[in-house]
Amino acid sequence: MAEELKQLKLFSDVTAMLAPAKSLYEAGCCPCCLLRFLGEKDSQIYQKSAEELQAVALTLCSQPQGDVADGPTDSKCVNTDDIPCIACLGILQHGCSEEFLEKIQKKINEEGYKSQLFSLSLMTPIQLIVREHAVMLFLRQRFSDLYTGQSIEKVTSMKDVYKWRCGPRLKDKLNMEYHHQIESPFLIQLMFEHKETETECSFLISACPKVFPSNSSRKRKRDSEQGVLNRTSVARAISSLSESKFMSLVRCPPEKVDTMCRCEEITCYHEAVFVAGRYNKYSRTLSQTPWVVDGERRGKTSVSELICTRIQAMFMAQEYRFSSAGREDVDVRTLGRGRPFLVELIQPHVSDVPIDKMKLLQQEINSGTTDIAVRDLQVVSREESGKLKVGETEKTKSYSALVRVEKTIQPDDLKFLEEIKDLKLAQKTPIRVIHRRPLASRDRVIHNMSGEYIDSHHFTLHLKTQAGTYIKEFVHGDFGRTQPSLSTLMHMDTDILELDVESVDVDWPKTIDE
Ligand SMILES: [Zn+2]
Structure with a gap:
């Protein structure tokens, strides 16, 4: 057996898989899809170049097959990369080409994205669900001994193969890290579309009335047809059909098409x-x-x-x-x-x-x-x-306020302030903010205070309070809306001329050495 076949790990040993390989190839599978449906799961295999994969596929298909009457594949069966694959409609062909990856690179450079790491996300046309199911049924029918018990879930997904093939190559082009399993905050989303999606899926609407109940009041319009055909409904519809029913509606393996999927949108997202x-x-x-x-x-x-x-x-x-x-x-x-x-x-x-x-x-x-x-x-x-925002109300803040008093004061008149600890205030919503805040009463605490005498009518009030205390209102009383206030404590009119926040006692974010 050829050297390149020895590394393959398929659903069964390679010799047994030669017949399905040939059938898949002749049906029009690209080398990657061929290997997927034969059971290959090794990412390394899929990272080979397009030419190497083509060679593996050809070697598989041209091995002499003991119990199969067909001879080796002749040259007319060679699937070139410009004939759309029946299973991926070109996503693992042109979608993985150097030309397309350069288009992605150009887009990202133009938009100026710079990130350490990137992730890839693919959106694929929904008829690929129908097509993959058709390939699987074909294999189960034709090679029942090899494919009984196998399902599409056991086949390596097209998206995984795409990411294995393109992730590492894009990594070099973009100069960013890429890891298949690690999600990056920077996501490159590729939206692949195919012009036959609706044509290929619309049979499900009449075939599965339970999934797509008909709208009796008016004829189903083209628009609503597009609306009901989505990934979930198509998958549900397919699983609701028996194998024989499905095979009576869809050609298995699926028919070849003339055009490949196109990626019309390359969208980049970066998390905040x-x-x-x-x-x-x-x-x-x-x-x-x-x-x-x-x-x-x-x-x-x-x-x-x-x-x-x-x-x-x-x-x-x-x-x-x-x-x-x-x-x-x-x-x-x-x-x-x-x-x-x-x-x-x-x-x-x-x-x-x-x-x-x-x-x-x-x-x-x-x-x-x-x-x-x-x-x-x-x-x-x-x-x-x-x-x-955690524990916002437990935080403390320190202030200094320039206070003007109505009556003449002596330095000693301020001493009593230092005796006051954890003074509870009831503060109704201040008049100055009443237009933008709901009317409410809140309780706040002044942990401590002191007065620094300036002259007979001025002093600086230092206070440490619970976060959210209305300081201006505490000083002048806000027409009795704050109780008690500096004014009631000093038994005279007091007014605030200037206010400074001296510290916001939050240990966040961490200090950075200057
Ligand atoms: Zn393919």
Whole structure:
């Protein structure tokens, strides 16, 4: 026996499989489909070149066969790669060609996708389900001793063969990693179509009334026919038919066709990438997110835009979503180590940004403005990104507020503030946000406070509170809507002139060495 046949592992020993091999070949199977239906499961075999596979197929078909009357295959039976295979309609032929892989490569380069790893996904025309079933029934009928008990599920799938053949070659072209079993966040989806799909499947509609109940009120239109024929319904219809019924409706093996499948759409998807960091806000005139009142933009920019525009550009993302651990008002600064934030980048084209590039990106953001600054900028996993919102109400925040008091005060008048620990507040929705938040009352805790005397009418109030405490309202009382307030504690009118967030006590994201 020829050397190349010794490595094959088929449903039965190679000698026994020579007859089905010849029949499949003559019926019009391409070398890959021939090997699939003979039971070959070894990915290495399918990674041979088209010429090598063609040689294996020819050798199989031209072996002298003891108990089969037919002679060796003559030259007119040679299936060239431009005759569409009856089982894959060319997906394992032209679909695996160098020319087509170059088309994929071009598309990905043009769109600028850069990823460490890629995955392949195939969408194939549904008549391939009908055709594969027809090939299997043909084999079971003709070679019952070899194929009894075999089913299409035991045949290596066309998609696996496609990925084995094309994955490693695309890997070299794209300069990205590829592993058959590992799903990548970057997916290349190939949509193969065939113009005869409907013609080849529509017989199922009348043959399987249980799967496709007829619409009595109006004649089934072409459009609705397309609608009901899908992967699930076709598979269900086929399994509802007996073998003999199916064989009376479809030629087994299936007929040859003139045209191959075409891949009209190469679509790339990349899962969202998450970038986290902390920001300081030094401006008292900058909103956190774009500020729009009655459809009109206020302020030229915002914290989120100053941070995200450059990040979006670096990752070539279609869009972004910004979120943070709480937020500050337009006139509030955020100092200290800043406020944790997260940017979700939707459909990024670049996902592989090393830490030194992230540092450069951070420098770029910071050198572009004096209103904000960013630190600890880093890519985080989706899982890690969820930590931003975990335990939000248990987090603590520290503030300093410049307070003006109505009556004259002495430094000693502020001492009592330090005695107050874990003061419980009941805060009704502040008047200033009542237009955008539901009317409610929330309980919050001020863990501790202290006063730093400035002059007889001013002092700085330092406080550490539970996240979500309305600080401004605590200071001025919000017309009694916050109880107690600094005003009730000091028995005088108190007003807040400036507020700074000193720290957001969240240990996330991790600190990056500058
Ligand atoms: Zn094929």
